[in-house]
Amino acid sequence: MRLELESLLELADEGVHTRGEALFLRGAVLEAARSRGRLQARVQGSAPFPYRVEINLSQGGWACTCPYAWGPVCKHVVAVALAALEAPEIFTRKKLGRRAPVNLQAILELSDDELLRFLWQLAEVRPELMHEFAYNLMQRFE
Numbered sequence: 001m002r003l004e005l006e007s008l009l010e011l012a013d014e015g016v017h018t019r020g021e022a023l024f025l026r027g028a029v030l031e032a033a034r035s036r037g038r039l040q041a042r043v044q045g046s047a048p049f050p051y052r053v054e055i056n057l058s059q060g061g062w063a064c065t066c067p068y069a070w071g072p073v074c075k076h077v078v079a080v081a082l083a084a085l086e087a088p089e090i091f092t093r094k095k096l097g098r099r100a101p102v103n104l105q106a107i108l109e110l111s112d113d114e115l116l117r118f119l120w121q122l123a124e125v126r127p128e129l130m131h132e133f134a135y136n137l138m139q140r141f142e
């Protein structure tokens, strides 16, 4: 189902909309890129690293890597949607890779011990990934 940016913005709570607009106006939307029906960007909010946002207009979906779970749309998605409407020139046109979905089935089958060991190894190879993971986890329990 095709998605219009205006209807996406209407889904956001008023407070979320205000905070997303502030992010956009402060220049927090970074590395914005678009291909036919897709928008991608990083948004630098209060977290120590930017969140990744994707809005798929042709398939009618959107996603953000932040832990916000209290409404359908977070402030980072609002910021990217506003940027696309009001500052389309910051989006570079490029072919966005069709990322193959990660198959997590193997991870689900690990025992707790194996999973811990796996995370530990991941933390050594990709510390920034674990930093983001741990931060998001803490946000969820705050």
Ligand SMILES: [Zn+2]
Pocket (backbone or CB within 6 Å): 051, 064, 065, 066, 067, 068, 074, 075, 076, 077
């Ligand atoms: Zn977000």
